[in-house]
Amino acid sequence: MKRGLHCCAYRILGAQTRLLILVLLFIPARSIPQVAIRGEMVYTMSGAPIQDGVVLIQGAKIQRVGAASQVRIPSGYKVLTGKVVTPGLVDAHSVVGLAGMLNQPHDQMQLEKSDPLQPELRAIDAYNAREPLVEWLRTMGVTTLHTGHGPGALASGTTIVVKTLGNTVNEALIDSGMVAFTLGESVSQNFRSPATSAKAVALIRTEFLKAQDYVKRKGNKDPEKRPSPDLKMEMLARVLSGQAKVLFTAQKATDILSALRLAKEFGFKMVLDGAAEAQLVLDEIKKAQVPVILHPTMVRPSGETRNASFETASVLKKAGIPFAIQSGYEGYVPKTRHILFEAAVAAANGLAFEQALSAITIDAARILGVDRRVGSLEVGKDGDVVVFDGDPFEYTSRVCGVVINGQVVSETCR
Amino acid sequence: MSSRILKLFTLSLCILATAGAQEAPLVFEGALIYPVEGEPIPNGRLVVQNGKVLAIGATADVAVPPNAVVRNVQGKVIIPGLVDTHSHIGDGSGGDRSASMHPEVRILDAIDVRSKSFKKALAGGITTVNVMPGSRHLMSGQTAYLKIRQANTINDMLFCRDPLNDICGGMKMANGTNSIGEKPFPGTRAKSAALVRQLFLKAQEYQSKIAAAQGNPEKMPKRDLEMEALVQVLEGKRIVHHHTHRHDDILTVLRLAKEFGFRVVLHHVSEAWKVAKEIAVAGVGSSIIVLDAPGGKLEATDIRYENGAELEKAGALVAYHTDDGITDSRLFLRSAAFGVRAGMSRTKALEALTISGAKMLDLHDRVGSLKPGKDADFVILSGDPFSVYTHVEETWVEGRKMFDRSNPEDKKYAVGGYDVFRRDAHLDACEGGVE
Numbered sequence: 001m002k003r004g005l006h007c008c009a010y011r012i013l014g015a016q017t018r019l020l021i022l023v024l025l026f027i028p029a030r031s032i033p034q035v036a037i038r039g040e041m042v043y044t045m046s047g048a049p050i051q052d053g054v055v056l057i058q059g060a061k062i063q064r065v066g067a068a069s070q071v072r073i074p075s076g077y078k079v080l081t082g083k084v085v086t087p088g089l090v091d092a093h094s095v096v097g098l099a100g101m102l103n104q105p106h107d108q109m110q111l112e113k114s115d116p117l118q119p120e121l122r123a124i125d126a127y128n129a130r131e132p133l134v135e136w137l138r139t140m141g142v143t144t145l146h147t148g149h150g151p152g153a154l155a156s157g158t159t160i161v162v163k164t165l166g167n168t169v170n171e172a173l174i175d176s177g178m179v180a181f182t183l184g185e186s187v188s189q190n191f192r193s194p195a196t197s198a199k200a201v202a203l204i205r206t207e208f209l210k211a212q213d214y215v216k217r218k219g220n221k222d223p224e225k226r227p228s229p230d231l232k233m234e235m236l237a238r239v240l241s242g243q244a245k246v247l248f249t250a251q252k253a254t255d256i257l258s259a260l261r262l263a264k265e266f267g268f269k270m271v272l273d274g275a276a277e278a279q280l281v282l283d284e285i286k287k288a289q290v291p292v293i294l295h296p297t298m299v300r301p302s303g304e305t306r307n308a309s310f311e312t313a314s315v316l317k318k319a320g321i322p323f324a325i326q327s328g329y330e331g332y333v334p335k336t337r338h339i340l341f342e343a344a345v346a347a348a349n350g351l352a353f354e355q356a357l358s359a360i361t362i363d364a365a366r367i368l369g370v371d372r373r374v375g376s377l378e379v380g381k382d383g384d385v386v387v388f389d390g391d392p393f394e395y396t397s398r399v400c401g402v403v404i405n406g407q408v409v410s411e412t413c414r
Numbered sequence: 415m416s417s418r419i420l421k422l423f424t425l426s427l428c429i430l431a432t433a434g435a436q437e438a439p440l441v442f443e444g445a446l447i448y449p450v451e452g453e454p455i456p457n458g459r460l461v462v463q464n465g466k467v468l469a470i471g472a473t474a475d476v477a478v479p480p481n482a483v484v485r486n487v488q489g490k491v492i493i494p495g496l497v498d499t500h501s502h503i504g505d506g507s508g509g510d511r512s513a514s515m516h517p518e519v520r521i522l523d524a525i526d527v528r529s530k531s532f533k534k535a536l537a538g539g540i541t542t543v544n545v546m547p548g549s550r551h552l553m554s555g556q557t558a559y560l561k562i563r564q565a566n567t568i569n570d571m572l573f574c575r576d577p578l579n580d581i582c583g584g585m586k587m588a589n590g591t592n593s594i595g596e597k598p599f600p601g602t603r604a605k606s607a608a609l610v611r612q613l614f615l616k617a618q619e620y621q622s623k624i625a626a627a628q629g630n631p632e633k634m635p636k637r638d639l640e641m642e643a644l645v646q647v648l649e650g651k652r653i654v655h656h657h658t659h660r661h662d663d664i665l666t667v668l669r670l671a672k673e674f675g676f677r678v679v680l681h682h683v684s685e686a687w688k689v690a691k692e693i694a695v696a697g698v699g700s701s702i703i704v705l706d707a708p709g710g711k712l713e714a715t716d717i718r719y720e721n722g723a724e725l726e727k728a729g730a731l732v733a734y735h736t737d738d739g740i741t742d743s744r745l746f747l748r749s750a751a752f753g754v755r756a757g758m759s760r761t762k763a764l765e766a767l768t769i770s771g772a773k774m775l776d777l778h779d780r781v782g783s784l785k786p787g788k789d790a791d792f793v794i795l796s797g798d799p800f801s802v803y804t805h806v807e808e809t810w811v812e813g814r815k816m817f818d819r820s821n822p823e824d825k826k827y828a829v830g831g832y833d834v835f836r837r838d839a840h841l842d843a844c845e846g847g848v849e
Contacts, residue, residue: 101709133709280832300739301835309830333740335710344802345745349829395751395802 039085088143088384121157123148314350444488495541495791497771500735508547519555722753
């Protein structure tokens with residue numbers, strides 16, 4: 001009805017006016033966004049921080065980065081200024097977008113409980129790009145999010161890497177993510193079986209053996225003898241071939257060791273997730289050369305994470321194990337955490353400032369395999385930038401500007 | 415008398431004698447002291463003795479008493495011991511869901527003083543705490559005001575002297591969705607209010623029977639634990655601590671408090687920013703929480719970091735609480751720092767961790783600020799109270815050092831690690847969504 005009225009109104013206008021409207025509509029659509037961000041301190045995360053630095057963004061990509069004395073801000077650029085400038089923050093593991101703010105059954109899509117092993121469930125089929133928590137994270141400086149099916153099932157499904165911008169999953173998507181596996185108490189709480197750790201490992205081994213057989217049969221010269229397509233087996237085959245990585249959530253030392261043992265037996269590529277008791281098995285993690293996506297620093301010391309420590313991040317750093325800090329999964333309030341706050345507490349407990357910032361920018365991007373696009377301020381990378389009015393980790397500093405793909409998405413201090 | 419018993423007898427006499435004697439005064443000097451009631455004192459001197467503050471002021475103004483043990487704490491910051499107005503540490507319990515209201519149930523009968531959660535609170539600088547039963551009842555029981563002293567029994571931690579006759583805490587109430595459920599619980603908000611009103615009417619009747627008896631034991635109504643506790647509430651001696659989130663639920667609490675004339679503190683108050691004026695006009699205190707992000711609970715989706723600033727602007731009394739395990743006692747300072755982030759003044763934010771909370775518990779004569787005669791509860795910080803990089807270095811309770819970060823045995827409670835926190839009931843409960 002409304003649309004019809006607009007059409008009528010449009011027809012009443014003269015031809016010249018119509019042409020002018022068309023031209024006006026056309027100009028902004030064609031102009032390339034140009035943004036300059038100037039900070040008293042710019043942490044590029046690729047080299048030393050720049051005092052009084054400038055980041056120029058043209059279109060969606062970073063065009064230049066350097067000291068203000070060397071990089072002139074061209075006219076026509078929208079200018080943001082602040083005390084501290086960092087790359088857009090990269091949350092290494094979340095369930096936001098599948099898990100919603102309301103915490104009601106209809107907005108909790110991060111865990112399917114019909115079967116403990118369903119790696120074939122795709123995050124793209126469940127990610128809600130318009131979830132209010134995505135918007136909240138965006139305005140608080142998180143520009144890249146690794147999210148998807150959560151911990152709590154042996155294999156809960158896949159994850160994806162998205163930008164916190166875009167109306168659809170396709171607009172937001174930047175990488176296909178991993179396959180989420182879990183060992184631990186959360187699995188036995190969600191399913192009748194496996195009720196024990198040993199049974200859990202046996203079930204995973206059994207499925208991988210089936211997948212190995214499936215791959216073998218698929219290669220049969222006689223098409224008649226090839227297996228019917230099976231989504232679950234296809235996904236496990238991708239894991240076995242190394243096309244898909246496993247995101248293995250394990251908090252307790254015994255479960256971490258089981259995960260490492262499984263990775264060795266079946267030769268899959270793995271990122272260790274959670275790892276509350278990593279301090280007890282540092283040598284083993286290091287030897288296996290697996291990176292760690294560490295639990296939120298402030299995770300509640302209860303249940304499987306009761307042995308968590310504020311100092312684990314700094315211990316991993318000293319041990320030379322690559323790691324990132326995640327916001328994790330929350331079943332109640334707050335429904336999500338914020339990596340900025342989690343990294344801050346790590347920075348107050350033994351991790352150096354820039355190491356903590358790395359854990360939520362470039363190191364997270366590397367572990368997720370998206371560092372060619374995000375995680376640092378370098379020419380050619382995505383124009384994702386955050387502006388702060390002070391030390392980003394200070395409780396009293398605020399996020400005062402957020403740019404994603406060259407678009408200024410927030411200018412209010414929060 | 416055998417010689418062994420004689421020895422024991424002599425030994426206990428010695429201990430009694432030492433306890434009765436004047437302890438040597440302890441002096442902490444050189445720190446920036448925030449006494450809270452009064453301006454910050456750069457290069458201050460704090461003198462404590464026998465569990466109390468003896469003197470406080472600039473080093474130029476306060477003399478060092480003879481025999482004093484002097485400690486130089488230059489570069490440090492001293493603040494009063496923190497007051498947490500709402501916590502679930504101590505692994506206690508309250509009502510058992512056999513009814514929607516349990517005014518007779520006391521959490522002090524269920525607190526484990528050996529729970530590591532008390533160590534956790536000390537590591538966060540908390541020295542006074544209101545330990546509450548949960549909120550899945552309209553009235554889940556009597557709360558306990560505790561001082562986190564070295565304790566063998568609950569009596570060692572109580573503020574009150576005699577748990578049989580004194581008032582040792584408040585009354586926990588709740589409205590909104592937490593206390594709604596299948597029978598015997600109310601199914602709606604209006605029914606929730608009606609059940610509470612009916613019970614208070616009954617208590618008023620009981621109260622008038624006591625008044626009519628004029629002290630004559632023959633005419634006194636039969637003893638009733640529920641009614642006795644509620645009469646204390648009606649008399650204003652026992653404060654109601656009321657869990658409430660949504661703006662309309664907040665107004666319902668104010669309406670009921672006005673009808674029955676009880677004293678109330680609003681707790682959580684997620685939508686305080688919507689009705690800050692109404693709260694201020696009612697002259698009611700708000701004990702608020704900071705959640706890192708909105709959501710997780712329908713009633714808390716509209717929570718704002720600005721709650722503290724909005725209440726301050728409206729002129730209402732505001733304190734922070736941990737609601738531990740919802741937020742972590744070790745990081746209690748962080749809550750008020752978030753208040754500052756969202757526009758609260760530093761002064762009010764520090765009061766919100768100390769004296770404002772003490773007022774909400776009727777304990778402001780003893781705790782919440784550093785003044786001569788008040789309890790010697792204080793925290794030595796490595797730096798600014800609102801900086802993430804600041805650590806609680808020492809927590810002192812009534813002149814005794816109860817937490818010392820330089821001691822690895824204590825530090826583990828500040829950072830966690832293997833076997834530090836065993837299964838704590840209060841944390842496991844919060845995972846299940848009790849609060």
